[in-house]
Amino acid sequence: MNAPIKLQLLLDSQRLERNPFPIPTGWFFAGYSDSIQPGEVKNINFLDQEWVMFRGENGTVGITDPYCPHLGAHLGHGGKVVGDNIRCTFHHWEYGADGFCKHIPYAKVMPPITKKQPILRTLPVQERYGLIWAWYHPQAEDPQWELPAIPEMEEAGYVKPRRWSGSVNTAIQEVAENGVDNVHLKYLHGAPIVPPTTATFEDHKMQINIGMGYIIGDMYGPGLNVMRFTKDGITATMISYSVPITRDQTQMNMSFTYKDYPQGSKERAIAEHLVAHAIGEADGEDSAGFESVDMIVWNNKKYRAKPLLCDGDGQIIKYRQWFKQFYPGWENSDKI
Numbered sequence: 544m545n546a547p548i549k550l551q552l553l554l555d556s557q558r559l560e561r562n563p564f565p566i567p568t569g570w571f572f573a574g575y576s577d578s579i580q581p582g583e584v585k586n587i588n589f590l591d592q593e594w595v596m597f598r599g600e601n602g603t604v605g606i607t608d609p610y611c612p613h614l615g616a617h618l619g620h621g622g623k624v625v626g627d628n629i630r631c632t633f634h635h636w637e638y639g640a641d642g643f644c645k646h647i648p649y650a651k652v653m654p655p656i657t658k659k660q661p662i663l664r665t666l667p668v669q670e671r672y673g674l675i676w677a678w679y680h681p682q683a684e685d686p687q688w689e690l691p692a693i694p695e696m697e698e699a700g701y702v703k704p705r706r707w708s709g710s711v712n713t714a715i716q717e718v719a720e721n722g723v724d725n726v727h728l729k730y731l732h733g734a735p736i737v738p739p740t741t742a743t744f745e746d747h748k749m750q751i752n753i754g755m756g757y758i759i760g761d762m763y764g765p766g767l768n769v770m771r772f773t774k775d776g777i778t779a780t781m782i783s784y785s786v787p788i789t790r791d792q793t794q795m796n797m798s799f800t801y802k803d804y805p806q807g808s809k810e811r812a813i814a815e816h817l818v819a820h821a822i823g824e825a826d827g828e829d830s831a832g833f834e835s836v837d838m839i840v841w842n843n844k845k846y847r848a849k850p851l852l853c854d855g856d857g858q859i860i861k862y863r864q865w866f867k868q869f870y871p872g873w874e875n876s877d878k879i
Contacts, residue, residue: 559846559847560845560846561713561714561844561845561846562713562714562790562791563846563879564714564716564870564873564876564878565681565790565870565873566591566787566790567679567715567764567866567869568679568680568681568687568764568765568871569679569766569767570678570679570686570690570764570766570767571589571676571677571678571679571784571786571787572674572675572784572794572796573587573589573594573596573606573666573668573675573676573677573786574596574675575673575706576673576675577673578675579596579597579675580598581598581599581601581624582598582600582624583597583624584597584623584629585597586609586620587606589788590677590679590786590788591787591788591789593609593619594606594608594609594666595607595608595618595622596675597622598624599626599627599628599640600624603640603668604640604670604675605639605640606665606666606677607629607642607663607666608663608665611631611633611636611663612644612662612663613631613633613634614633614634616631616633616634618631618638620632634647634648634649635648638662638663640668641665642661642662642663642664642665643657643663644657664683666678667686669690671690671696672693672782672798673696673704676690676766680871687747688747688764690763690767691767691769693769693780695780695782695800695801696780696800700802701801701802701803702800702802702803703800704782704799704800705798705799705800706797707795707796707798707799708795708796708797709794709795709838710788710793710794710795711792711795711838711842712791712792713791713792713841713842713844714787714790714791714793715765715766715785715787715793716866716879717793717841717844717846718793718841719762719768719785719862719866720859720862720863721837722742722749722760722762722768723740723751723857723861724856724859725738725857726855726856726857728753731836731837731840732836738753738757739753739754739755740752740754740858742857742858742861742862744862744865747763747764748761748762749761749862749865750762757773758771758772758773759773764869765787765869766784766786767782767783767784768782768785769781769782769783770782772817772821773817774813774817775813777801777804777813777814777817778801778802778814778817779799779800779801779814779817779818780799780801781798782797782798782799782800783797784798799818801814801817801818802814848877849877863879866879
């Protein structure tokens, strides 16, 4: 009588995958603005492939497919910036950040298609908050939402952001799921209680409220999460801009900042403590930071599309249903 159940459990175990879904749609971090200068070309790996990034003399950043549409030479090996274009080293065809072929030095007549449409795949790019952002869509559709205003990263009066980056072997969806999994804060991180948590979902945005206003998190698609930690009227802000490197690897990136309170002031001490607490480095506290505990879980877990949950597990299913929108064509998939 137990044989069919045991067989089903065995099959479930064997079929589990680390990551059953593709790269999601959204705005993703491609690099820091100060990491590439006018006239520079560099190769980058993210979104499950290699790309070529360049900055034109006018300051505009372009991110392109590596291979020249002419005869397939790699634009990132020997390619140069000429004006605001990237020039292929092989025959000196030039391309703009929009993917249009701008110049062929030996052509008497440009191929007609070059006047009608881009012939090199490029990603839409914006620079905000001192970061370079690239829009990704598997069918190369135009951006579906705008990046939000983040005063802490765009206005004067805040301390220079403290940056952190680290690689984890899991999908970006799994990383962000932590936001609605409030139970793990007690049992994995060692928080004294399971903090009350609510989550609301609207279009590409999700907002979480942890501890009745202690942490307010605003997520804008898969690639940007703004977390504000508040205590005694003082707020510290964490900007999380994780990016999928491959389907199974995520580069976690964070910047922490707060108002530039006077050195030695009570307000600055509170803000500094909030940042230290967020990363598990606060003196006199037993809670563990994500580096020491979350990464152990993420690096070794597999994804359960149909998890067995109990009444205290929060809004994990609602989060997953909301996240499906970022996988075009997967809205009805039972793998997520």
